[in-house]
Amino acid sequence: MLKDIFGKKRKYASIPSEQAKKNIPEGLMIKCSHCHDIYYRKELHKQLNVCPTCGYHHRLSAWDRINGLVDEESFVEWDQELVSTNPLGFPDYLEKLEKDRQKTGLNEGVVTGKGSIDGLPMALAVMDAGFRMGSMGSVIGEKIARAIERAREQSIPFIIFTASGGARMQEGVLSLMQMSKTSVALERFSREAGLFISVMTHPTTGGVTASFASLGDYNFAEPGALIGFAGRRIIEQTTREKLPDDFQTAEFLLKHGQLDKVVHRHDLQQLLSTLIAMHQKGGQPS
Amino acid sequence: MKQVLDFEKPIVNLKEKITELKNLTEHSDIDLSEEITTLEKRLAVLEDDIYGNLQPWDRVQMARHQQRPTTLEYIEELFTDFIEFHGDRRFGDDAAIVSGVAYYKGRPVTVIGHQRGRNTKENLKRNFGMPHPEGYRKALRHMKQAEKFNRPIICFIDTKGADPGKESEERGQSEAIARNLMDMAGLTVPIICIVIGEGGSGGALALGVGDKIHMLENSTYSVISPEGAAAILWKDSGLARKAAESMQITSYDLKKLGVIDTIIPEPKGGAHRDVKQQAIYIDQVLEQSIDNLVNKDSHTLLENRWNKYKNIGDFGQI
Numbered sequence: 193m194l195k196d197i198f199g200k201k202r203k204y205a206s207i208p209s210e211q212a213k214k215n216i217p218e219g220l221m222i223k224c225s226h227c228h229d230i231y232y233r234k235e236l237h238k239q240l241n242v243c244p245t246c247g248y249h250h251r252l253s254a255w256d257r258i259n260g261l262v263d264e265e266s267f268v269e270w271d272q273e274l275v276s277t278n279p280l281g282f283p284d285y286l287e288k289l290e291k292d293r294q295k296t297g298l299n300e301g302v303v304t305g306k307g308s309i310d311g312l313p314m315a316l317a318v319m320d321a322g323f324r325m326g327s328m329g330s331v332i333g334e335k336i337a338r339a340i341e342r343a344r345e346q347s348i349p350f351i352i353f354t355a356s357g358g359a360r361m362q363e364g365v366l367s368l369m370q371m372s373k374t375s376v377a378l379e380r381f382s383r384e385a386g387l388f389i390s391v392m393t394h395p396t397t398g399g400v401t402a403s404f405a406s407l408g409d410y411n412f413a414e415p416g417a418l419i420g421f422a423g424r425r426i427i428e429q430t431t432r433e434k435l436p437d438d439f440q441t442a443e444f445l446l447k448h449g450q451l452d453k454v455v456h457r458h459d460l461q462q463l464l465s466t467l468i469a470m471h472q473k474g475g476q477p478s
Numbered sequence: 479m480k481q482v483l484d485f486e487k488p489i490v491n492l493k494e495k496i497t498e499l500k501n502l503t504e505h506s507d508i509d510l511s512e513e514i515t516t517l518e519k520r521l522a523v524l525e526d527d528i529y530g531n532l533q534p535w536d537r538v539q540m541a542r543h544q545q546r547p548t549t550l551e552y553i554e555e556l557f558t559d560f561i562e563f564h565g566d567r568r569f570g571d572d573a574a575i576v577s578g579v580a581y582y583k584g585r586p587v588t589v590i591g592h593q594r595g596r597n598t599k600e601n602l603k604r605n606f607g608m609p610h611p612e613g614y615r616k617a618l619r620h621m622k623q624a625e626k627f628n629r630p631i632i633c634f635i636d637t638k639g640a641d642p643g644k645e646s647e648e649r650g651q652s653e654a655i656a657r658n659l660m661d662m663a664g665l666t667v668p669i670i671c672i673v674i675g676e677g678g679s680g681g682a683l684a685l686g687v688g689d690k691i692h693m694l695e696n697s698t699y700s701v702i703s704p705e706g707a708a709a710i711l712w713k714d715s716g717l718a719r720k721a722a723e724s725m726q727i728t729s730y731d732l733k734k735l736g737v738i739d740t741i742i743p744e745p746k747g748g749a750h751r752d753v754k755q756q757a758i759y760i761d762q763v764l765e766q767s768i769d770n771l772v773n774k775d776s777h778t779l780l781e782n783r784w785n786k787y788k789n790i791g792d793f794g795q796i
């Protein structure tokens with residue numbers, strides 16, 4: 193059944209091959225950190241990094257996510273040239289950014305662009321927790337706001353996959369203001385009846401959770417994903433409360449009415465396709 | 479008992495000495511008026527020197543000062559006929575946010591603000607000014623009402639942050655904050671936000687999306703507390719003073735970064751020295767903002783609001 197969903201070859205159109213190479217992991221075998229079973233890296237990769245034994249959803253890079261999701265050759269990246277500056281003059285910030293650019297092949301912690309699923313066009317933003325832990329700085333806010341604006345102008349849905357460790361400390365209050373910037377963009381989009389679907393992946397925390405991640409017309413999450421506003425340790429220190437084991441997991445949020453649905457990674461494409469089709473003008477499937 | 483901040487101690491000591499000499503003059507035959515005059519001159523210089531050169535960490539102390547005026551005191555000074563309303567109609571009433579209607583110079587307005595306690599008992603009731611989700615939802619309920627009845631909204635920001643707790647997470651703290659950001663963006667009435675103390679992260683921002691953002695001179699606005707920043711950046715919360723500088727959280731920093739519109743001056747020594755004078759300073763800026771905004775049609779208002787936020791941030795290209 194998996195083959196039916198993921199059998200189609202899906203490729204992005206615009207990424208330079210050097211970046212693509214960086215996404216191929218080294219080493220032939222990999223051990224699931226969750227159940228400790230050993231797999232061929234290739235096999236796990238084919239499963240979009242979902243462990244075949246225990247179902248654990250391992251981290252997926254932004255480009256692997258995009259390639260596994262959109263129609264072949266359909267993705268055109270936007271604003272890839274945008275990079276962070278050092279507005280507060282933190283001594284080692286630019287070096288850290290450069291290091292993560294090398295490590296991930298990305299210029300920042302989000303890839304945005306236009307692509308299609310089953311021929312249905314959409315604006316897409318995919319965050320990558322590998323870049324500065326997906327922390328939100330000016331570039332992430334700007335790229336997401338621009339993607340939302342383009343979705344509005346072109347009357348296409350906006351889909352985001354979030355992954356964020358929280359604020360980009362080195363950008364201070366400018367990091368905080370990206371929450372309002374993206375939310376104001378989403379309000380404009382929503383006012384024109386734009387469809388926005390948010391898919392929260394592990395981990396989605398802090399300011400990202402308290403802004404666009406929670407503002408979808410539909411809010412989904414991958415199984416087991418950590419999703420929260422305040423950090424577990426902060427809560428424990430502040431309140432001295434005993435927190436349940438499943439605290440701030442996707443399942444915990446679902447139980448407390450904070451999510452529409454927890455969706456297995458292998459089912460996301462189909463769900464998005466169905467939902468987008470359902471929201472075509474007049475509700476008619478395309 | 480008045481709280482004395484470290485950097486103010488030389489001033490307080492000198493003041494005590496002057497009082498002592500004055501007492502002595504009154505109750506004995508010795509005439510010390512010359513000495514007193516000299517010391518008073520020295521005091522004026524010292525005050526100018528200290529209050530004129532406040533460092534970021536000093537301002538953090540000011541913003542957190544126990545006697546610093548809170549939302550309710552400014553409401554008392556600036557508005558008439560304030561009526562507070564309670565509850566989010568979903569879960570409860572959050573005392574960390576006060577909300578209601580009042581007149582501002584004869585015009586009905588909706589007033590909302592974080593509310594800290596002035597002592598331990600009040601702080602327990604008000605959760606140290608850290609709202610739960612129901613606080614933000616109460617605020618939003620009143621903002622929507624303001625929109626319905628075409629009243630400008632005035633928000634006072636003064637919080638360390640949103641409540642970090644198990645129940646807040648369960649009830650959707652993230653969603654409550656996020657919803658306020660988005661829905662405030664679309665309200666068709668003027669929104670004026672004034673940071674009066676601490677502007678702590680998302681918990682502050684959830685009352686902070688508006689057409690004009692002003693800050694009292696000695697207030698702060700930041701993505702994380704200096705202590706928190708120091709712990710994350712240098713694994714040492716003791717470096718908070720350094721973090722207060724690096725993170726650029728004062729009104730002057732925010733003006734420079736293009737986040738706020740106006741720095742509202744404070745009386746010498748801080749807002750708590752003279753709340754009436756502070757209210758006058760706020761009043762001047764508030765009146766100007768309202769006059770400037772009330773005649774704008776809703777389309778212009780929303781376009782301007784978008785343009786304001788669209789331009790916040792700093793990035794380059796490669």
Ligand SMILES: [Zn+2]
Nearest residue numbers: 224227243246
């Ligand atoms: Zn496994």
